[in-house]
Amino acid sequence: MDARKYFVALLVVFCRLCAGAQPQVGYQPIGKNFVQAKNYYLLTLLQNYKPASVLIAHDPVLIKLTKTKLAAIQNTLTTCNDVACYTNAIKFNPDEIKAAAERLTALYADDNALGTLVKKHLIPSGAYGEYENLTPAMLLAKAFEQDATAVNYTIDVYAGGRKPNYPAVDSISFNVRDAGYIKVIHDGAVGLTTDKDNSKLFFLPAMNYALHCLQINGRNDAANDEPMTLKANKEAYKRIKNTNWNKYKYTLILVPGEGPELPGVAISAGSIARCRGAAAKCKEGMAPFIMVSGGKVHPYKTPYCEADEMKRFMIDSLHVPADVILVDPHARHTTTNLRNCARLIFRYGIPVAKPFITSTDKSQSTYISGMADRCLQELHYVPYTLGKRLSPTEQEFYPLAASLQINPVEPLDP
Template sequence: MRILVTTLLFWLFIFQTKAQQNSADQSYQLIIGKSQLYNPYIQYKSYYLLTLIQELPDLRKAIAEDQVFQKLLKDKSNNAATALKTCAQNISCYADAMKFSEAEILLVNERLSTLYKEENVFGEVAKNHLLPSGCYGLFQDLPGQQLLIKAWEQDAKALNYAIEVYIEGKKPNYPKIDSIAFSSKDKEFPTFISSNVSLNTGPDKKLFFEPSMNFALGALKLNNRLEAADYEPMNTGVNQSAIAKIKKTNFKNYKYSVILVPGAGPEDRDTELSAGGMIRCRIAAIQYHKGVAPFIVVSGGRVHPYKTKYSEAYEMKKFLVSTLHIPENSIIMEPHARHTTTNLRNCIRLMFRYGMPMEKLGLISTIKSTIPYISGILSDRCKKELGYYPYKIGQTLSDTEVEFYPNSMSLQIDFDEPLDP
């Protein structure tokens, strides 16, 4: 019996050790690119592996000097040149030239598989960046070689998706708030696209993915869909004082790490903060003054109405500080979420990146009508749309409060949400 128990404990230890090795690391510092062409915060949030290839010297050299990747770059550049000569007003023609085809994605898969060794630069990037970053958490239990391939496939799908939505006009997941800014009847749009191809191809591009990635980033810029970079860098800006307080906070003195307030956007362009947003802030402020948590997280981006200039998180923070007299260093802004699934996911991301204890419960404070939804079917919606459960729901404490357990899987990049990946 003792031998059986010892054996079970041994295998439990091995399982836990493996899980810890494969999970994201709170001490890992994300690498943000130095791109001068397009916003580096948008780039690294959507295409983290591609950003690493640009920024890590040894990895960049290995990719740039490889003959297979050199040929692929030449082929993509030739496709772009042909498109400029022949596509004229045909928008899909330009898009097809710049997207990665299934055959091209497979070609990169095969080359990465051949080049990968645990002890070389490709193995190092999987072990020291892809795993600890959490950006590819859905693949964290795969061998390093497969993790690298899946990361590339995810980034390729992400840039293809951005081109499909913001060049070709494909409907995004939330058409009312995230659609293309141009009409299919706009006679100038093909000219803009042609210029976008010209600007992002040429001899200065040294990496096989740069023409396509920059074309996708250019598409977002053309549409003025730069929401993913709102208020960045937040750690030295809107959240700087809160981060300083986090470092000094003894979380053992509180039942919850944060009070999350999901945003509620107005439906007209002239209203800064909706009545629903004000009520949610007041509910959260009551809990804050009770001392249940040291921080309030206000979550919501520039969402409603279409292309609004007002950020839900910013307006809620302003209301909490100026009207409800909550100290600014007790408020964490999360200004990127575009729906309830990412209110929770993005809150958990900031908790992780800012060094909060991930084993501690969080509290959601909101209006009565949304609590049954959050404590009920929302988790299944998260699974369907994100591919995982970013949280586990805890107890429903009242008509306006429910607990949640954070899950670091929330760091996983969402390839088909370029405004909030």
């Protein structure tokens, strides 16, 4: 894309942002359960935005759905002898998804609680940007369908043992063929029927079971370092507000992590080298911040977070101030290194019209520059616009609001 075309495209984005019909820079999602909010944001809003939760809690159609679901789960306790029998009863089935989506659409009005929820939260969040061209009522329905799909996927993988997209690092922690595993599933179903809170809203039994599955698998990765603005990114986030962006050509330098392959190793040689290069560029004044990106990925179930270890190395060994370093402790793939960086730029109020750069080794830098097709395949969108190639190890990128779209089939980093 040449400079003129990019400027026109950017102008269109900003006009939409100003009109309030698109994601808002600086929007902060609500909900204290970060795993839940990141995976199932509409369901989180319906639970936490009281006017909306009261509206749906008293709707007779949705009340009936809740009672039917809980009765089906109760029935599994005496009739099921295999995992699929339990999970099929707990998950949203196609008829439930259709009925709930239609009912939410019928309940929607521009001037009621659901209308406010869509206008004040759903659209500004960008979490369902894939449906931005739909009417608000249809956006609400599609957002529910997406969350239901995400809940079902989580249960399939972390209860049923379905292979995730990256089984070597993201798969279930249990041997689903073990004779004793059925008790794990049974006990989870019992929990759903004994917790009276599950009867309050129609989606709670299935959603809470999905969250239970992530918890017992030790897979609450989406909550790493959260709330980041009060923990890992506290110092840098505070400094963002007082940064004179006109002094810098770039907003930040993104450093994608390279996970160690051996158990017990906290940081790889590749990550160390990338940190050194980025720290040198930052000291030259290229950008006011460095963002290190990478979750607890390699090897399987590692206790070490790539981003946290890179930040620690830069502070302790390279003497980079803590308020210079932003962390993304969630990315599990190269695509999400870029996506999560773009997300944090939007969430933290960093200028979206100014580019950021990646600083890594030559091989990965070349790969990243040609990664658009992989992004389309795995994320169904490209979260950035490619800028100029600066050197064999450095590439410009412009963040796009598409990055805010939730990925319903990556519950560890949705």
